[in-house]
Amino acid sequence: MAQRTGCMIAIDGPAGSGKSTVARAVADRVGYTYIDTGAMYRAVALMAMRRGLDVEDDAEEIGALASELDFEFRATDAGAQHLFVNGEDVEREIRTPEVGNHSSPVSAIPRVREHLVAAQRAMARRRPVVMEGRDIGTVVFPDALLKVFLTASAEERARRRYTELHQRGEDVSYREVLAAQKERDERDSNRAIAPLRKAEDAVEVDTDDMTVEDVVHHVMGLLVERLRESDEQGA
Ligand code: DC
Numbered sequence: 001m002a003q004r005t006g007c008m009i010a011i012d013g014p015a016g017s018g019k020s021t022v023a024r025a026v027a028d029r030v031g032y033t034y035i036d037t038g039a040m041y042r043a044v045a046l047m048a049m050r051r052g053l054d055v056e057d058d059a060e061e062i063g064a065l066a067s068e069l070d071f072e073f074r075a076t077d078a079g080a081q082h083l084f085v086n087g088e089d090v091e092r093e094i095r096t097p098e099v100g101n102h103s104s105p106v107s108a109i110p111r112v113r114e115h116l117v118a119a120q121r122a123m124a125r126r127r128p129v130v131m132e133g134r135d136i137g138t139v140v141f142p143d144a145l146l147k148v149f150l151t152a153s154a155e156e157r158a159r160r161r162y163t164e165l166h167q168r169g170e171d172v173s174y175r176e177v178l179a180a181q182k183e184r185d186e187r188d189s190n191r192a193i194a195p196l197r198k199a200e201d202a203v204e205v206d207t208d209d210m211t212v213e214d215v216v217h218h219v220m221g222l223l224v225e226r227l228r229e230s231d232e233q234g235a
Pocket of ligand 1: 108133
């Protein structure tokens with residue numbers, strides 16, 4: 001697949017819509033770099049929790065904290081990708097339900113978003129990326145070559161997340177996962193800046209009755225179409 005500068009796939013959607021799995025698989029297939037922006041918001045939440053900062057009372061400190069963090073995604077020997085923050089591998093810690101729940105209010109702090117969006121744009125400056133999150137197509141890369149908005153019903157998304165957490169050995173019930181997800185969806189969709197929203201020119205894909213392979217295949221088809229269109233426009 002062509003390695004062009006500024007070529008960019010944005011994948012947005014709510015928690016549990018399959019963004020990470022699909023974005024990682026598409027990135028692998030086309031040889032682009034996969035960037036999970038949710039991991040970065042989770043890392044800010046983790047660092048704030050470690051310092052005992054409160055989201056309501058210490059929003060300013062959390063904003064300042066975000067500006068001190070250096071983010072780097074590194075491939076592991078096992079073929080996975082881990083997020084390193086100021087040189088520390090935080091991958092395991094950022095995946096707990098507690099950090100996940102905390103990351104939603106942290107991501108609504110304007111200065112946190114400002115720093116993270118700048119870091120995300122810098123990561124994509126010199127290499128083609130598949131970037132997934134909530135605001136990639138609307139705010140971070142409004143000029144992305146391809147924008148995909150993944151959806152699935154709340155129950156199906158909670159079921160997927162529950163299975164994932166159980167496989168990781170987390171002791172949570174399906175009802176807890178569904179309740180936490182609803183709260184997070186609500187907050188992520190209604191916050192003042194960069195709410196979760198489908199970009200007007202994004203292709204919406206409802207994944208309820210699709211396998212991961214189906215979705216990846218569909219996104220690959222859309223990408224080939226976009227690359228052809230952009231070649232024709234450039235010709
Ligand atoms: O995708 P995730 O569950 O790992 O994301 C964690 C939180 O970060 C989620 O509550 C929404 C927020 N987030 C965001 O506001 N913008 C992004 N681009 C990615 C995630």
